[in-house]
Amino acid sequence: MKGSEKTKLKVLYLVRWYPNRYDPMPGLFIQRHAEAANNFCEPGVVYAHVVENEKIEGVYDIDSLEINGVPTVKVYYTNPRFNLPLITKAIKAFRFYKANFLGIKEVKKQLGDFDLVHIHILTRLGLIALFYKWCCGKPFVISEHWSRYLALTGTFKGSLRKILTKLVVRNASAVTTVTQNLADAMKSHGLKNSNYRVLANVVSGQFFQAEHSVKRDTAKKTLLHVSCFEDRSKNVSGLLRVVKSLSGKRSDFVFRLVGEGMDFESLRNYSLALGIDGSKVVFTGLLEGGHLVREMAAADLMVVFSNYENFPVVINESFALGIPVVATSVGGIPEYVNSSNGRLIPAGDEEMLANMLQNFLDGGLNFDKRIIQARAKELFSSEKVGRELFRMYAGAIKKPG
Numbered sequence: 051m052k053g054s055e056k057t058k059l060k061v062l063y064l065v066r067w068y069p070n071r072y073d074p075m076p077g078l079f080i081q082r083h084a085e086a087a088n089n090f091c092e093p094g095v096v097y098a099h100v101v102e103n104e105k106i107e108g109v110y111d112i113d114s115l116e117i118n119g120v121p122t123v124k125v126y127y128t129n130p131r132f133n134l135p136l137i138t139k140a141i142k143a144f145r146f147y148k149a150n151f152l153g154i155k156e157v158k159k160q161l162g163d164f165d166l167v168h169i170h171i172l173t174r175l176g177l178i179a180l181f182y183k184w185c186c187g188k189p190f191v192i193s194e195h196w197s198r199y200l201a202l203t204g205t206f207k208g209s210l211r212k213i214l215t216k217l218v219v220r221n222a223s224a225v226t227t228v229t230q231n232l233a234d235a236m237k238s239h240g241l242k243n244s245n246y247r248v249l250a251n252v253v254s255g256q257f258f259q260a261e262h263s264v265k266r267d268t269a270k271k272t273l274l275h276v277s278c279f280e281d282r283s284k285n286v287s288g289l290l291r292v293v294k295s296l297s298g299k300r301s302d303f304v305f306r307l308v309g310e311g312m313d314f315e316s317l318r319n320y321s322l323a324l325g326i327d328g329s330k331v332v333f334t335g336l337l338e339g340g341h342l343v344r345e346m347a348a349a350d351l352m353v354v355f356s357n358y359e360n361f362p363v364v365i366n367e368s369f370a371l372g373i374p375v376v377a378t379s380v381g382g383i384p385e386y387v388n389s390s391n392g393r394l395i396p397a398g399d400e401e402m403l404a405n406m407l408q409n410f411l412d413g414g415l416n417f418d419k420r421i422i423q424a425r426a427k428e429l430f431s432s433e434k435v436g437r438e439l440f441r442m443y444a445g446a447i448k449k450p451g
Contacts, residue, residue, distance in 0.1 A: 059091040061443055062157070062164040064150060064178060066171035067195075068097040070124055071113070072105075074338060075278070079363050080170045082252035083193065084120050086436035091443060093168070094121040094161035096153035098146060103128045110149060114156050121160035125149040143174075150178060164188070166223075166446050171196055173211055176218030183221060189446040191224040193249070195360065197283075199235040200381065202358040206239055219243050223446035228361045229382020248385075249438055251363045253430040256343045257370035258423070271303045271411055274349035274373075276342075276364045279311030282357070285378075285398065286317050289355045290324060290331070292404045296411075297330040303411055304329065305353075308345055310336040347371050351410055356380055357397050369426035372419030376406055386429075391422045 063084050067077030077097075087093045095117075111126040127149040130141045158164070167179045167190035179190035198205040206212070219225060219241040226249040227233040233246045277284045286307065293305045318333050337345050346352070352368040354377035361382040368375050375392035377383050387394055393415065395402045409415055428434065 057091050057440075059166075059440070059443055059447065060161055060164040061087060061091060061093045062154065062161070062167045063093050063095040064154075064167060064169050064175045065095060065097050066175060068095065068099075068124070070097070070099050071126070072099075072101070075336070077170070079195070079251040080193075081117070081120075082254060082432070083170070083435065083439065084122075085118050086252045086432040087168075087439045087443075088118075088120050089432060089436040090440035092161060094123075094157040094164065096123050096125070096150055096157050098125045098127060098149035098153060100129055100142075100146070101126050103131060109145065110152060112152060112156055114160070116160070121157050123153040123156045125153040125156075146174060147178070150175070166190060166443060168193065168443075169218075169222075172218060173215045176222075177214065180218060180221060189223045190221075191226070191442060191446055192219065192222045193226045194232065194236065195228060197232070197358060197360045197381065199232065199239055199241075200358060200360070201235070201238075202380070212239065216240055216242070224442050226442070229385050231382040231385065232360050247438075247442065249442075250429050250435060251361070251366055252432050252435045253363070253366045253370040253426065254343075255432060256340060257346075257367050258427060258431065269302070271350040272348055273303055273305045273351050273353055273407065274308065274346060275305070275353050275355070276308040276346065277311070277354075277356075277362070279309050279314040279317060281313040281317060283359065285355045285357045286313070287320055288398060288400055289353065289403075290317065290321050290326065292355075292400050292407065293321075293331055294324045294326050295400075295404050296407060297327050299408075300411065301330075303407075304332060306332045306334060306345070306349070308334045308337050308342065343371075346373065349373055351376060351407075352392075353403075353407070354378065354383070355397075355403060359383060361386065366426065366430045369422050370430060372423040372426075374415070374417040374422065376403070376410070391417060391425070 065080050069078055084093045084095050106126050109128050113124040115122045127145050130138055166188055167182055169175045169179050169192045182188040183190055197203050222243055224245040224247055225243045226247045228251055230248050281287050321331055352373050352375045356378050359381040365375050375387055377387050378397040379394040380397050393406055
C-alpha cells in the first residue's frame with residue numbers, strides 16, 4: 051500500500067506532550083508520529099495543557115486546528131487558585147479529564163468517530179483508553195517515551211500509579227517504546243504485555259533532503275550539541291569543561307550549543323566563569339525547522355554527553371544528515387550508535403570524551419556519511435514508521451487486546 055492510498059481507519063491520539071502555543075518543542079516527536087500515521091490512515095490529536103490562570107479567560111480555551119493534514123485540538127485549562135490538599139487535587143484531576151473529553155468531542159467534528167485510541171505517555175491518559183475499551187469496545191495501543199522507568203531516574207513511584215499503570219498496560223493491544231532498553235525497564239516494574247514493540251522516532255523529511263556542503267569555516271571543524279539544556283540529565287556543564295580543556299590545546303574547532311531550557315542562562319554563565327574563549331564556544335539559542343536543519347547540516351560531529359537518556363531524537367536527525375555521533379552509553383543509545391556511525395563513551399567520563407574529540411579533530415576517526423544517511427532512512431523515515439504504525443493499528447482492530 052502506498053502512502054497516498056489511505057484507509058478509512060481512524061485513530062484518536064491522546065498525548066501528554068505536544069508542541070503548544072507557549073513552547074513549540076515538547077512532544078515534537080509525537081507530532082511526527084501522527085503525521086507519519088497520516089500517510090496510511092486518519093489520525094486526530096487531542097492535547098490538554100494546563101496554564102496559569104492569567105493566560106486564558108475562564109477555565110478552558112480550545113484551539114481546533116489542522117496541522118500538516120492532521121486534525122488537532124489543543125485544550126488549555128487552568129488549575130484552581132486555592133490550595134486545599136484533597137479538594138484541589140480532585141479538581142485538578144477533574145479539569146484534566148474534562149479538558150481531554152472536550153478535546154475529543156471537538157476532534158470528532160473533524161475526524162468523525164474513531165476506531166481505536168493511541169495513548170502517548172502514561173498513566174492518566176490510559177484511564178481514558180480503558181474507558182473506551184470497556185464501554186465502547188475500542189482497542190488501544192500505547193507509546194511510552196518517558197525515562198522515569200529507568201533505574202537511574204527512579205521516578206516511577208506511588209502505589210496507586212503503579213497499580214493503574216499495570217492495569218492499563220495489561221489491557222493494551224500493543225506497547226511501543228523507542229528502545230528495547232525502555233521496554234525492559236517497563237517490564238522490570240511488572241508492566242506486562244505480550245506485544246511490546248520497538249518503534250523509532252520519526253525524522254522530518256527536511257533532514258533527509260538537506261545539503262551537507264554548507265560550511266562556515268573549512269579551516270575549523272564544527273562540534274555540535276543540541277538539547278533542552280536541563281543539566282541534570284544532559285550534563286552540559288561537563289561538556290563545557292571538556293571544551294575548556296580542548297580550547298587550551300588547539301584552535302581548529304568551534305563548539306556550537308543549540309537549544310534553550312531551564313539551565314540555559316546558568317550554563318552560559320558557567321562557560322564565562324570557566325573562561326572559555328568566545329571563538330571556541332557559541333550558544334545559538336533555540337533553532338527550529340530549516341534553521342535547525344542548516345545548523346546541524348554544517349556540523350562535523352554531534353556530541354551527546356548525557357548522564358541518562360532514553361534515546362534523544364537529535365541522534366536520529368544527525369544520522370539522517372550523515373553526521374556521526376559521539377555519545378554516552380546510556381539508555382537506548384547503544385542500540386543505535388556503533389562504530390559505523392559514531393563512538394560510545396561512559397557517562398560522565400570527561401577525560402575520555404576529551405581524548406575522543408582530540409582523536410576526531412586529528413583525523414583519527416573517519417565515517418562514510420552516505421552509509422550513515424542510507425541506514426537512517428531505513429529506520430527513521432516517515433514512510434517506514436508510518437507503515438509500522440498502520441500495521442499495528444490494523445492488528446489491534448482485528449485482535450482487540
